Amino acid sequence: MLSTDIQKLENGGTxxxxxxxxxxxxxxxxxxxxxxxxxxxxxNFGFTHLSAGDLLRxxxxxxxxxxxxxxxxxxxxxxxxxxxxxxxxxxAIESIDNDKFLIDGFPRSEENRLQYERIIxxxxxxxxxxxxxxxxxxxxxxxxxxxxxxxxEETVKERLKVFMALTMPVVDYYAKRGKIxxxxxxxxxxxxxxRVLPAFASLQFEMDYLLGHLTxxxxxxxxxxxxxxxxxxxxxx
Ligand SMILES: Nc1ncnc2c1ncn2[C@@H]1O[C@H](COP(=O)(O)OP(=O)(O)OP(=O)(O)O)[C@@H](O)[C@H]1O
Ligand SMILES: O=c1ccn([C@@H]2O[C@H](COP(=O)(O)O)[C@@H](O)[C@H]2O)c(=O)[nH]1
Numbered sequence: 001m002l003s004t005d006i007q008k009l010e011n012g013g014t015x016x017x018x019x020x021x022x023x024x025x026x027x028x029x030x031x032x033x034x035x036x037x038x039x040x041x042x043x044n045f046g047f048t049h050l051s052a053g054d055l056l057r058x059x060x061x062x063x064x065x066x067x068x069x070x071x072x073x074x075x076x077x078x079x080x081x082x083x084x085x086x087x088x089x090x091x092a093i094e095s096i097d098n099d100k101f102l103i104d105g106f107p108r109s110e111e112n113r114l115q116y117e118r119i120i121x122x123x124x125x126x127x128x129x130x131x132x133x134x135x136x137x138x139x140x141x142x143x144x145x146x147x148x149x150x151x152x153e154e155t156v157k158e159r160l161k162v163f164m165a166l167t168m169p170v171v172d173y174y175a176k177r178g179k180i181x182x183x184x185x186x187x188x189x190x191x192x193x194x195r196v197l198p199a200f201a202s203l204q205f206e207m208d209y210l211l212g213h214l215t216x217x218x219x220x221x222x223x224x225x226x227x228x229x230x231x232x233x234x235x236x237x
Contacts, residue, residue, distance in 0.1 A: 029134070045100070
């Protein structure tokens, strides 16, 4: 039998981490530029980039027992069952020696979010939301030309429907919890990254503090959040 990442987890998996990592979810519609900006965040801020879509595509190419189901789901522009995606993310987080993760393209639904919180046992620290007009997203997807099975007009229409119906409620949920950094995702890659930078600059102290890179007392956490939100409000881009 093939030994897949998911099967390894079901058989006991990897050992849990000793430290609680700093988790950033990265949301936005198909082609909004999440992956492109994540690469820059990695280069500048030392995060590990975990693309949920890439993890699922890896399952397809490694021919796991889930491969046919994942392939068909991606082809149809629908959402893979939460258990599968969350286990892949869990394994990656537990096996990679870093304490800062960008989780790109997840959670795609409230059900994804609840399952993640149930299994991982915590919320993300922050959520970046790349806000892009639909016609621009469609243009970018159809110009991508990386041979992706879902980069065609029919699938992108479905992905946009799924995004509006199922993913936007997740964005709204985190907005209510004060965790959303909304980024205008129009313009050049450089212009967009210039809007991303202040978000991470305002988070740097809080990240260092929470990850134990600064010494101090836990009571500083709430003031940190207030300062961060203040900075973001007066200087969002
Ligand atoms: N600001 C931009 N202007 C024009 N094209 C862009 C811009 N940013 C990214 N692209 C291009 O658009 C395409 C989609 O970008 P990217 O893969 O980063 O989006 P994504 O949000 O991760 O998409 P998906 O959710 O479909 O994986 C890529 O070909 C990328 O090179
Ligand atoms: O959490 C996830 C992430 C992705 N999918 C499926 O994969 C494709 C492609 O995802 P990208 O983020 O654009 O790479 C997506 O349309 C879904 O079908 C998923 O089900 N769950």
